[in-house]
Amino acid sequence: TQLLEQSPQFLSIQEGENLTVYCNSSSVFSSLQWYRQEPGEGPVLLVTVVTGGEVKKLKRLTFQFGDARKDSSLHITAAQPGDTGLYLCAAAVTNDYKLSFGAGTTVTVRA
Amino acid sequence: DAGITQSPRHKVTETGTPVTLRCHQTENHRYMYWYRQDPGHGLRLIHYSYGVKDTDKGEVSDGYSVSRSKTEDFLLTLESATSSQTSVYFCAINQQGVGEKLFFGSGTQLSVL
Numbered sequence: 001t002q003l004l005e006q007s008p009q010f011l012s013i014q015e016g017e018n019l020t021v022y023c024n025s026s027s028v029f030s031s032l033q034w035y036r037q038e039p040g041e042g043p044v045l046l047v048t049v050v051t052g053g054e055v056k057k058l059k060r061l062t063f064q065f066g067d068a069r070k071d072s073s074l075h076i077t078a079a080q081p082g083d084t085g086l087y088l089c090a091a092a093v094t095n096d097y098k099l100s101f102g103a104g105t106t107v108t109v110r111a
Numbered sequence: 112d113a114g115i116t117q118s119p120r121h122k123v124t125e126t127g128t129p130v131t132l133r134c135h136q137t138e139n140h141r142y143m144y145w146y147r148q149d150p151g152h153g154l155r156l157i158h159y160s161y162g163v164k165d166t167d168k169g170e171v172s173d174g175y176s177v178s179r180s181k182t183e184d185f186l187l188t189l190e191s192a193t194s195s196q197t198s199v200y201f202c203a204i205n206q207q208g209v210g211e212k213l214f215f216g217s218g219t220q221l222s223v224l
Contacts (some may be wrong), residue, residue, distance in 0.1 A: 002153070006149075006153075033213075035213075041218070042201050042203070042218055043215050044215070045212045048212065074208075077161070088153060088154065089216055097207060098159075098170070099213070100170075101146075101155070102153050104153050
């Protein structure tokens with residue numbers, strides 16, 4: 001059983017459309033991270049959220065941490081082909097010290 | 112980019128043979144991790160190290176061992192490779208442990224035939 005459930009598993013959209021990726025769990029997290037991975041490379045950190053209800057913006061990407069610190073979302077506005085990749089959420093449960101990853105959402109933005 | 116080098120980048124081996132993957136860092140970070148990535152499972156932690164000769168198991172450690180004799184090197188060994196260990200292996204590092212940003216290497220694609 002995956003600690004972090006990501007949805008959808010795959011997402012294919014046209015350039016200029018918006019998309020949202022979700023990361024959910026029944027556990028409470030001390031912090032949550034979002035990574036983006038391109039083929040043949042390791043994941044690269046996009047953002048870390050720490051406070052319940054926190055919203056962070058990174059250009060066209062908006063990250064939200066749930067009030068109860070059990071879930072998060074990533075919203076991309078006006079997606080571009082360069083946003084194509086595998087998006088992974090990762091988190092540590094408050095009483096644990098190991099980082100767990102979701103299975104990822106593969107995003108394809110068509111030109 | 113963080114100075115992390117994984118070697119080899121690709122390897123094909125036969126069932127039952129020993130295999131060692133190497134992770135080398137030039138950042139002098141305290142923590143080093145080995146993950147495997149498989150479709151539908153995301154990244155799963157195999158072993159990690161919190162200092163020279165200090166290591167601990169992750170969630171999928173069976174069939175794997177690690178060693179860290181120097182700060183910069185973290186070795187992952189498959190004592191007797193099995194087909195279920197076919198995967199992409201990633202090394203990651205950070206300085207302060209869980210909750211801090213992870214820097215990943217480019218991965219090793221291992222195929223066990």
